Amino acid sequence: MLDLPYKPVLLDGVVDLADNPTPDAEWFDAYRQRGGYRTLEKVLRTMTPAEVVECVKASGLRGRGGAGFPTGVKWGFLPRDSRLPVYLVCNGDESEPGTCKDRPILEQRPHLLLEGIAISAYAIGSHTAFLYIRGEYFHAIEVMNRAIEEARGGGVLGLHVLGTDYALDVVVHSGAGAYICGEESAMLNSIEGRVGWPRLRPPFPAQKGLYGCPTIINNVETLAKVVPILERGPEWFRSLGTEKSGGFRIYSVSGHVKRPGNYEAPMRITLRQLIYDLAGGIRGDRPLKAVIPGGSSVPILTADHLDTQMSFEGVEEAGSLLGSAATIVFDDTVCMVWAARNMAQFYRHESCGQCTPCRQGTAWLYKILDRIENGRGRPEDLDLLEDIPRKIEGRCVCALGDAACAAVKSGLQHFRREFEQHIELGRCPFEKPYTQFV
Numbered sequence: 319m320l321d322l323p324y325k326p327v328l329l330d331g332v333v334d335l336a337d338n339p340t341p342d343a344e345w346f347d348a349y350r351q352r353g354g355y356r357t358l359e360k361v362l363r364t365m366t367p368a369e370v371v372e373c374v375k376a377s378g379l380r381g382r383g384g385a386g387f388p389t390g391v392k393w394g395f396l397p398r399d400s401r402l403p404v405y406l407v408c409n410g411d412e413s414e415p416g417t418c419k420d421r422p423i424l425e426q427r428p429h430l431l432l433e434g435i436a437i438s439a440y441a442i443g444s445h446t447a448f449l450y451i452r453g454e455y456f457h458a459i460e461v462m463n464r465a466i467e468e469a470r471g472g473g474v475l476g477l478h479v480l481g482t483d484y485a486l487d488v489v490v491h492s493g494a495g496a497y498i499c500g501e502e503s504a505m506l507n508s509i510e511g512r513v514g515w516p517r518l519r520p521p522f523p524a525q526k527g528l529y530g531c532p533t534i535i536n537n538v539e540t541l542a543k544v545v546p547i548l549e550r551g552p553e554w555f556r557s558l559g560t561e562k563s564g565g566f567r568i569y570s571v572s573g574h575v576k577r578p579g580n581y582e583a584p585m586r587i588t589l590r591q592l593i594y595d596l597a598g599g600i601r602g603d604r605p606l607k608a609v610i611p612g613g614s615s616v617p618i619l620t621a622d623h624l625d626t627q628m629s630f631e632g633v634e635e636a637g638s639l640l641g642s643a644a645t646i647v648f649d650d651t652v653c654m655v656w657a658a659r660n661m662a663q664f665y666r667h668e669s670c671g672q673c674t675p676c677r678q679g680t681a682w683l684y685k686i687l688d689r690i691e692n693g694r695g696r697p698e699d700l701d702l703l704e705d706i707p708r709k710i711e712g713r714c715v716c717a718l719g720d721a722a723c724a725a726v727k728s729g730l731q732h733f734r735r736e737f738e739q740h741i742e743l744g745r746c747p748f749e750k751p752y753t754q755f756v
């Protein structure tokens with residue numbers, strides 16, 4: 319096992335993906351008893367909002383939702399002279415295949431998240447925060463609503479937060495099963511009761527977001543991290559990571575490992591340590607074939623990349639992206655055409671249809687991969703698979719289309735021979751005991 323230089327903060331050690339029933343949440347009294355909301359109290363009584371923003375900037379915290387934008391810098395984009403209300407939106411839509419790290423925070427650490435939301439809202443001058451939770455997360459929605467009631471009753475939310483002049487309320491808004499609503503501007507439309515279509519930018523949400531007002535959108539894990547940063551200081555947090563990727567984060571490791579789970583680890587960790595030390599190695603000690611290091615939207619890596627550092631810059635150097643840090647592991651039994659086809663199926667289904675290149679392109683990617691996988695591929699299909707991404711990438715309102723191309727492009731780059739074999743043989747050369755799960 320890997321020795322961690324600190325006790326896990328967001329999760330109590332490993333959270334097994336197969337945990338059933340879900341462990342009970344840490345409710346208000348228990349959270350208070352172990353010092354919960356003390357950091358919020360310290361912040362409200364001794365720090366100005368600008369000092370909180372500086373502290374988060376100094377910690378090197380970058381967004382955990384996907385793009386990895388520096389959190390403190392994003393907060394600094396809010397207009398200073400606006401008279402409009404400022405909104406904080408916490409993104410708990412978590413629908414990216416492979417990603418399941420926000421769920422244990424929502425279900426087990428509701429008050430840690432509320433404390434993070436309250437500190438962040440104070441920092442940006444917001445008095446209303448929305449918590450958008452994936453519609454299928456029924457339990458998380460119930461837990462967070464109960465926690466908000468407790469926090470209101472306990473004086474943590476309301477007109478006088480912890481007896482100060484600062485007022486804050488938090489409102490839960492549940493999604494309805496659309497992946498696109500995790501995209502921040504589609505989320506704003508969804509909260510407003512409109513169709514969940516991404517918005518054209520500029521204007522960016524910090525200028526004109528929810529109900530036309532300045533808005534900051536941050537991921538659940540990002541906001542939960544604000545508590546330990548303010549509690550223990552930005553240097554402590556920064557020192558756990560690398561120069562460009564401050565701190566620790568939760569890696570959701572799934573697929574063919576012996577111990578799939580959510581692992582909280584410093585961002586200096588390598589892919590090898592994550593798969594072999596934390597997740598126990600490959601099931602049946604089989605060879606590792608491929609890894610998706612940041613959720614289904616990022617390029618596939620191979621066993622040659624095991625010494626990649628799981629920081630934003632480390633994964634980028636290896637030719638992929640850290641994204642949501644969901645690490646999906648494939649052993650040597652997996653057909654990469656089948657895997658790319660499955661991902662293409664997801665994006666085809668989830669494309670909102672607003673932009674033609676994404677709507678049409680994701681459908682064609684799926685159609686072509688499906689026929690190759692089912693033995694009806696044509697030699698020219700590989701050229702088509704290379705051409706379609708060129709017609710999608712950078713031509714849409716949001717990044718879903720680009721995300722749809724990642725597995726296809728990198729699959730072809732690393733496993734081209736496998737695609738060719740399917741076409742030459744007129745069938746898939748792999749046995750698939752796993753298709754039953756699809």
Ligand SMILES: Cc1cc2nc3c(=O)[nH]c(=O)nc-3n(C[C@H](O)[C@H](O)[C@H](O)COP(=O)(O)O)c2cc1C
Pocket residue numbers: 380381382383384385386387389409410411412413414497498499500501502503535536537538540541716717718
């Ligand atoms: C198609 C699509 C889906 C997304 N889904 C999520 C999601 O489920 N959760 C999330 O936090 N961010 C998601 N994002 C990223 C958000 O748009 C946004 O960048 C993020 O919530 C910002 O928070 P952060 O800076 O704390 O990472 C998605 C982006 C795209 C393009």
